[in-house]
Amino acid sequence: MNMRKYTPVFGLIAVIIIFQLVTTAIGREFYLTQLTMSAYYCLVILGLTVLMGYAGQISMGHAAFFAMGGYTTAVLTTCNLMNVKESLFVKLLGTSGLTIMEKNAYGAEILHLSPWISLFAAVFVTAAVAFLIGIPILKLKGHYLAMATLGFGIIVYRIVLGTRLFGEADGISDIPPFKIAGSLAVSGDPAFRVQNYYIAAFLVVAGVILLMNLIDSRVGRALRSIHGSEEAANAMGVNTARYKLFVFVLSAVFACIAGVFLTHFNGGIGPSEADVMKSVTYVAIVAVGGMANLWGALVMGMTLNYLSLRGYFGSFDEFVFGSILIFIMLFFPEGLLKMGNFRNLARGLARLKNKYSADKKEG
Amino acid sequence: MSFEQLLQYVLSGITNGSIYAIVAIGFNIIYNTTGIINFAQGEFLMLGGMTAISLSAFLPLPLAILAAVIITSFIGALIDFIFIRRLRSPSVLNMIIVTIGLSITIREIALHVWDEKVRSLPYFTGNEITSINILGAYISPQVLWVLGISSVIVVCLGGFFKFTLTGRSMRACASNITAARLCGINTKNMVTISFMLSAAIGALAGCVISPITQTQYDCGTSLAIKGFTVAILGGLGNSTGAVIGGIIIGLLEAFSISVLPLAYKDAIAIAILLVILFVRPSGILGKKEAAALKEF
Numbered sequence: 001m002n003m004r005k006y007t008p009v010f011g012l013i014a015v016i017i018i019f020q021l022v023t024t025a026i027g028r029e030f031y032l033t034q035l036t037m038s039a040y041y042c043l044v045i046l047g048l049t050v051l052m053g054y055a056g057q058i059s060m061g062h063a064a065f066f067a068m069g070g071y072t073t074a075v076l077t078t079c080n081l082m083n084v085k086e087s088l089f090v091k092l093l094g095t096s097g098l099t100i101m102e103k104n105a106y107g108a109e110i111l112h113l114s115p116w117i118s119l120f121a122a123v124f125v126t127a128a129v130a131f132l133i134g135i136p137i138l139k140l141k142g143h144y145l146a147m148a149t150l151g152f153g154i155i156v157y158r159i160v161l162g163t164r165l166f167g168e169a170d171g172i173s174d175i176p177p178f179k180i181a182g183s184l185a186v187s188g189d190p191a192f193r194v195q196n197y198y199i200a201a202f203l204v205v206a207g208v209i210l211l212m213n214l215i216d217s218r219v220g221r222a223l224r225s226i227h228g229s230e231e232a233a234n235a236m237g238v239n240t241a242r243y244k245l246f247v248f249v250l251s252a253v254f255a256c257i258a259g260v261f262l263t264h265f266n267g268g269i270g271p272s273e274a275d276v277m278k279s280v281t282y283v284a285i286v287a288v289g290g291m292a293n294l295w296g297a298l299v300m301g302m303t304l305n306y307l308s309l310r311g312y313f314g315s316f317d318e319f320v321f322g323s324i325l326i327f328i329m330l331f332f333p334e335g336l337l338k339m340g341n342f343r344n345l346a347r348g349l350a351r352l353k354n355k356y357s358a359d360k361k362e363g
Numbered sequence: 364m365s366f367e368q369l370l371q372y373v374l375s376g377i378t379n380g381s382i383y384a385i386v387a388i389g390f391n392i393i394y395n396t397t398g399i400i401n402f403a404q405g406e407f408l409m410l411g412g413m414t415a416i417s418l419s420a421f422l423p424l425p426l427a428i429l430a431a432v433i434i435t436s437f438i439g440a441l442i443d444f445i446f447i448r449r450l451r452s453p454s455v456l457n458m459i460i461v462t463i464g465l466s467i468t469i470r471e472i473a474l475h476v477w478d479e480k481v482r483s484l485p486y487f488t489g490n491e492i493t494s495i496n497i498l499g500a501y502i503s504p505q506v507l508w509v510l511g512i513s514s515v516i517v518v519c520l521g522g523f524f525k526f527t528l529t530g531r532s533m534r535a536c537a538s539n540i541t542a543a544r545l546c547g548i549n550t551k552n553m554v555t556i557s558f559m560l561s562a563a564i565g566a567l568a569g570c571v572i573s574p575i576t577q578t579q580y581d582c583g584t585s586l587a588i589k590g591f592t593v594a595i596l597g598g599l600g601n602s603t604g605a606v607i608g609g610i611i612i613g614l615l616e617a618f619s620i621s622v623l624p625l626a627y628k629d630a631i632a633i634a635i636l637l638v639i640l641f642v643r644p645s646g647i648l649g650k651k652e653a654a655a656l657k658e659f
Contacts, residue, residue: 287460323464
């Protein structure tokens with residue numbers, strides 16, 4: 001194994017641990033809540049980075065996949081099975097430990113599905129939808145692709161907003177915690193704050209390692225050849241349609257998993273998660289991160305999501321993301337965190353310094 | 364369904380359709396000269412409507428609308444000067460992202476300049492309850508204004524592109540920008556003019572529909588998406604196609620209400636858009652070969 005490649009990953013893990021220790025040390029552990037949420041959003045962004053940056057396919061509808069994950073788990077785990085308790089299927093699930101009996105706030109007993117089932121169901125549904133919609137959508141390019149994915153996002157948003165099952169404008173709340181193993185659970189309870197931070201961080205690190213290896217593999221090279229020129233890649237015998245579809249489904253699954261976990265963490269989900277503006281935000285962050293740059297996307301995703309969630313942008317939240325899009329595309333189409341920019345900055349500073357010292361000599 | 368009811372649906376479909384057609388024409392004008400789909404097109408309608416509403420407080424209505432159209436077209440020119448001209452070696456992806464960014468930014472600025480309240484211009488003739496009886500169906504006189512002004516816009520644009528030098532230069536840019544430049548056409552200025560024209564048309568449309576649909580800081584987006592659907596349906600860049608496509612989508616939407624819940628109405632146009640994109644991206648009137656030549 002090439003350890004050198006993983007140096008940044010160890011750095012990332014170190015930073016994650018330092019963050020936790022510092023926030024605990026200064027008694028500001030509540031910062032971890034937003035960091036956890038940002039980490040889940042980063043998972044969406046990482047998937048989208050591979051799709052946009054490496055395969056060169058824009059998606060303006062990733063919030064829809066996130067919402068699919070969130071809503072699938074929300075519907076399945078809040079659905080009370082008490083009435084069908086005696087049916088064979090439910091009993092079978094019960095004996096395999098896949099249902100959970102609880103008392104609700106009024107003391108009535110409720111029986112609901114284990115989040116493990118809903119996690120797999122959500123991944124399955126999202127992957128299937130992404131696969132089916134990806135076949136025709138990925139034949140499109142440029143504006144058409146952007147508009148088609150945007151359209152898909154809007155349809156999902158409208159369905160969520162207009163369907164009784166999904167709670168219409170209210171969304172779904174009272175979602176039970178996701179008990180992973182033992183006392184490890186994804187839940188918004190302040191007592192679980194630190195462990196939830198590490199669960200989210202674990203998912204992000206796992207996602208990064210997976211995508212790093214994907215990019216360095218045969219698939220990654222094929223993707224970059226598609227970004228360079230799809231015709232040329234095709235002519236060289238790369239099955240471009242298959243690779244594009246694969247990455248599209250993979251990034252959709254990333255978004256879906258993020259949706260499932262964040263929904264259990266928040267204990268609820270609302271239609272705003274499926275909003276087009278969310279998709280645009282994801283695209284904005286991928287663009288700021290430098291498109292084909294996992295680390296840039298991660299750093300920018302954490303920073304911007306964290307600032308946005310802590311409410312630093314106030315009522316200018318959407319404005320900030322809109323201007324980021326324009327600013328980056330006009331001045332840094334390669335992304336902010338490119339070494340070239342730092343080099344230019346250093347060169348500019350050196351020139352200023354030289355000029356200053358020259359002026360001093362003359363003076 | 365009785366005849367009167369049918370007629371009522373048809374009239375409402377045509378009204379909405381003609382609004383979509385105007386938005387689509389706005390898309391086409393910019394697309395033809397630059398190859399850009401201006402995702403901020405819907406915001407021109409909102410800006411036009413909002414400006415006219417604010418100005419109508421102290422100006423007579425026609426003057427307020429005129430001023431709103433002029434102001435919005437200047438904003439269109441500004442967008443080109445500040446943003447579009449600066450794009451270095453723009454790829455399609457970059458242009459999409461910039462115009463989406465513009466759309467969000469304009470919307471948010473409007474939110475802070477005005478507020479989140481729903482406003483509207485007064486009815487051009489009569490008021491909310493004035494109605495005209497046409498063969499048993501009742502329509503507001505404003506609907507006639509919408510239909511009238513959209514027809515005037517379509518006819519005038521047709522004349523402009525056919526008979527004036529500027530219009531013909533713009534068409535030259537549309538068919539081949541390099542060749543147009545070689546013929547001595549200042550293509551950059553043509554792009555500015557196309558932004559101004561498209562903003563002005565958008566603003567005018569925004570004013571005319573304001574009494575019926577009302578204006579709010581975020582009303583542009585859904586109009587832009589429907590307008591884009593119509594533009595694709597009619598074949599990008601094809602204005603006659605836009606009118607036909609607009610009426611088709613308008614009618615489909617109007618009749619969909621009698622079958623599907625109202626909440627899904629907005630999803631109809633988009634579902635149609637997806638189907639067209641999958642089946643025939645060149646549109647009903649667009650030529651396949653012409654579409655293949657365009658850069659995508």
